[in-house]
Amino acid sequence: MRPTPILIFVCLLNLTAPVVVRAQSESQAIARRRTPVVEVFQKAKDAVVNIATTQIIEVRDDPFGFDGFFDFPMFPGRPHTRKFKATSIGSGFVLHPAGYIVTNAHVVSRTTQQKVIFADQTEYDAKIVAIDHERDLAVLKIQPRHPLKPLKLGTSSDLMIGETAIAIGNPLGYQHTGTAGVVSALNRDLQVPGERGGKQAVFKGLIQTDASINPGNSGGPLLNVLGELIGINTAIRADAQNIGFAIPVDRLREILPQMLDVERRYHIIIGLKVADDGGCRVREVAAGSPAAQAGIEVGDVITGIADETVHSDIDYHIAMIGRHAGDRLTVRLVRGGQAREVVLEPAKRPRPDGGRLLVERFGIFAAPVTAEDSRRFGIRNLRGLIVTDVERGGPADRAGVRPGEAIVQIGRRQPASLDEVGELLDDVHRGEGVVIVTIRRVPFGLERRQVVISAR
16 A cells, blocks of 8 residues: 555654754754853954064174173174074954054064964064054054954953953964963063063053963953953963963053054144044044144044044044145044034144254253264164263253263163154153163173153
8 A cells, every 4th residue: 555645744754853853952052062252262263363473683602602792892803693583473463454463562572574374374474563662562564455353442441350361372383272261360560571681571450360371372362251352461470370461451542542653653743632432532632733723623523534434543543544744634523413524634743853852851962873882882783872961960960871871762662863762752741750771881891771860
């Protein structure tokens, strides 16, 4: 007796039902395994990068073990030197779709080449846009073939001890490794050794986490369970386990405008200060500035500049990169709920006179380092300024600065010209303390001094 069509249909249903149930069961099991940490990693991994750097190191084969840092002209003959390439790894993350990457300063400091490698193994050459050694942060730029997906910046002001923290990076070269732990403590201070055995640096207000961090994680993101950036991984305690430290994201927000200071970088005047307050909100307009002349007002929310869309203060600063005096920029903004457009034309910023500012602020007369100065100090390619005279009784004189010393650092930077000094001191106000580092010849060697001089 032949089975009816209805019976055949029922048989087929009975055969496929276990498959459907099994697929549903597996899907439910995967969904249950998909924890918040998994979600964060999947969402953030394409915005995390491996940073491979190359440094040219020159080593002198001298019998005294000074590794080529000093020249000793009193010894006849020229010591043999060897150069070799040293490679290192670090991590970073996408700050902006246009190809801006954030990492640690110590990851890219003193390097000659930087490569940024994404999770899909796409590689880009990168260049350093800005670097802040004191806060151990750097911004790189690549030329992506398509817009990138940046990490969302969170806040570190409301972090809770015990909340989940996720680190993504390239520990020991194992690319795109995810680890999880908790925020272990807040506001930690950490001393790290200086280069060549120099003075220790002190990083303050760090986040402590037990999320596993190793060499190679430096510069990578520390995220919360919402996938928001809360910190930049920077250091570990080598003599401990699971004690790592991250720079709070609020510090990155605070210093990015200084690092991407387009007015100084491109010698233009705009006259705007903005804040990320529900968008890119104007918080200050300088009287008589190009922004004021364009009709921009405090409280306006900027939504676009030229062909760039602006959602935040970071977008604003990046949109202004590469602009020049005389450019006519269409600025889109919202005021009182109504969209408007104005035309902003940056003005030329006069270059500050660094020599005059050194005298006015500190009583220092200086000139750029020459080849003869480098030989006198025994340091090849010495970078800085030579103190030619000091005003008697002035701030520098009281701090012990003397003619013949070399100024190798002012604030966080190492100026090699009076133009650079002008940019550094232009916004220094009366009574403000400025760190100045000098070196001087002393019997049997050199002395490095760091003083804080109050501007007058």
